[in-house]
Amino acid sequence: MRIIVIGGGVIGATSATWLAKAGHSVELVEQEPEGGQGVSAGNGGQLSYAYVEPLAGPDLWAKFPAILLGLDSAVRIRPRFSRDALSWTAAFLAQCFGPRQRAALSDLLHLAAESRAAMAELLAEAALDFDHGQRGKLILYRDQRSLDGAGALAEIKRAHGFKIEVLDRARCLALDPALGGYGNDFAGGVYAPQDESGDCGKFTRALLAHVKDRLGVEVHTSTRVLRLNASNGRICGIDLTNGTRMADAVVLAAGIDAPRLAATIGLDLPIQPVKGYSITAPARAAAPQVSLTDRGEKIVFARLADRLRAAAFADLDGWSPAVKPDRAVALQALVRKLFPDGADWDRAAPVWAGQRPMTPSGRPLIGASGRPGLYLNAGHGGLGWTLACGAAKRLAAMISTG
Ligand SMILES: Cc1cc2nc3c(=O)[nH]c(=O)nc-3n(C[C@H](O)[C@H](O)[C@H](O)COP(=O)(O)OP(=O)(O)OC[C@H]3O[C@@H](n4cnc5c(N)ncnc54)[C@H](O)[C@@H]3O)c2cc1C
Numbered sequence: 001m002r003i004i005v006i007g008g009g010v011i012g013a014t015s016a017t018w019l020a021k022a023g024h025s026v027e028l029v030e031q032e033p034e035g036g037q038g039v040s041a042g043n044g045g046q047l048s049y050a051y052v053e054p055l056a057g058p059d060l061w062a063k064f065p066a067i068l069l070g071l072d073s074a075v076r077i078r079p080r081f082s083r084d085a086l087s088w089t090a091a092f093l094a095q096c097f098g099p100r101q102r103a104a105l106s107d108l109l110h111l112a113a114e115s116r117a118a119m120a121e122l123l124a125e126a127a128l129d130f131d132h133g134q135r136g137k138l139i140l141y142r143d144q145r146s147l148d149g150a151g152a153l154a155e156i157k158r159a160h161g162f163k164i165e166v167l168d169r170a171r172c173l174a175l176d177p178a179l180g181g182y183g184n185d186f187a188g189g190v191y192a193p194q195d196e197s198g199d200c201g202k203f204t205r206a207l208l209a210h211v212k213d214r215l216g217v218e219v220h221t222s223t224r225v226l227r228l229n230a231s232n233g234r235i236c237g238i239d240l241t242n243g244t245r246m247a248d249a250v251v252l253a254a255g256i257d258a259p260r261l262a263a264t265i266g267l268d269l270p271i272q273p274v275k276g277y278s279i280t281a282p283a284r285a286a287a288p289q290v291s292l293t294d295r296g297e298k299i300v301f302a303r304l305a306d307r308l309r310a311a312a313f314a315d316l317d318g319w320s321p322a323v324k325p326d327r328a329v330a331l332q333a334l335v336r337k338l339f340p341d342g343a344d345w346d347r348a349a350p351v352w353a354g355q356r357p358m359t360p361s362g363r364p365l366i367g368a369s370g371r372p373g374l375y376l377n378a379g380h381g382g383l384g385w386t387l388a389c390g391a392a393k394r395l396a397a398m399i400s401t402g
Helices: 010-021 058-068 083-094 098-125 144-159 169-175 177-181 200-214 255-263 325-338 381-400
Strands: 002-006 025-029 075-077 137-141 165-168 188-192 218-220 225-231 234-240 243-246 249-252 272-282 291-294 299-304 307-316 352-358 365-368 374-378
Touching: 002 010, 002 234, 010 025, 010 200, 010 249, 010 374, 010 381, 058 075, 083 272, 098 144, 098 381, 137 144, 137 169, 144 165, 144 188, 165 169, 169 177, 169 188, 200 218, 225 255, 234 249, 249 255, 249 381, 255 352, 255 374, 272 325, 272 381, 299 325, 307 325, 352 381, 365 381, 374 381
Parallel strands: 002 025, 002 249, 025 218, 075 307, 137 291, 249 374
Antiparallel strands: 137 188, 165 188, 225 234, 234 243, 272 307, 272 352, 291 299, 299 307, 365 374
């Protein structure tokens, strides 16, 4: 089949890869001068296969009053009164109940396991340079009660085939002595030795170069899709600023722009932006080697070769992609408090912001859209780097088998 993929982020690039591997003739269209520039550019860098908890869950529900009053430092919700935002928020809150979150978690763990295997398959075929780290991930818990709660969750993850170790404080320090300089107290952590890290933007660009050279994917950059093109109820191509391109199928992998493009054919996608921030600085000797998540602060750290990246915050505050100065200042202060000697924060790159394309349940939309000829790989929220390879492989199998 001749297939057009809209979007050159990590989801579009991996979609194009697995579709080309399945023998399809693939064109990828990206509005920026190169791929990996959207939310894939500066994300937290964690391939956190064993930690795919959806944002909506009982913890968030318990904090909801404080969040609405603006008293939670990690999550910010500014109520918006459009029909889309209200119905999305209602569905998101409904997901906060335990059984729904557990069902979503189980689906995400399945996809994450597929993704880990698919990434290994890809890296055995292609030499991609993306500051790949394979030192595992440690989730820190501030007190014994929350660490014990995480122990129960660890059982669910082991049942999905993940290796998980619950470590007390001393074993965390033995695993990564850099934690001796950590600015917050912690009782222990949950360690996932098979989790990985890497620069998602670099990976995306390296993968696009690889599929162009080796698999014949046509990559059109600086090319903006205006709308989907339908004929007799079937999506048959795309309209660009400079013409039209026809195809047997179109894959919508346009990150946070997917709902706008879907709306051009009257299709509603339940995706809203959840903004997050990151900061990247030259690592020092006291930087952590393992990837870290601090559950209390809701911040992640990943070592990207000689750099340390920190990412935080989940702000449901509208469609503007701009960096809000108060959030940039808060992130700079937080990283200096938590790892004062971990990086040369004075030489950090400017604080970056990206919009997670989030569905209410945290499950991405993968596969048929309900409109003949249009397939989705969108709505990957805070996990798109982790889930990309598995989602792309699933999508290619769905399209290939009709
Ligand atoms: C602060 C933060 C930290 C994160 N940390 C992690 C993490 O540690 N691990 C993890 O797994 N995930 C993480 N994520 C989530 C992850 O970054 C996203 O889920 C993932 O990058 C989504 O990729 P995407 O390809 O769908 O979107 P994008 O990367 O935004 O790609 C979409 C592409 O489509 C293009 N496009 C859009 N509209 C058009 C158009 N009309 N015509 C042509 N091209 C178009 C855009 O230019 C863009 O390049 C984080 C996100 C944030 C914000």
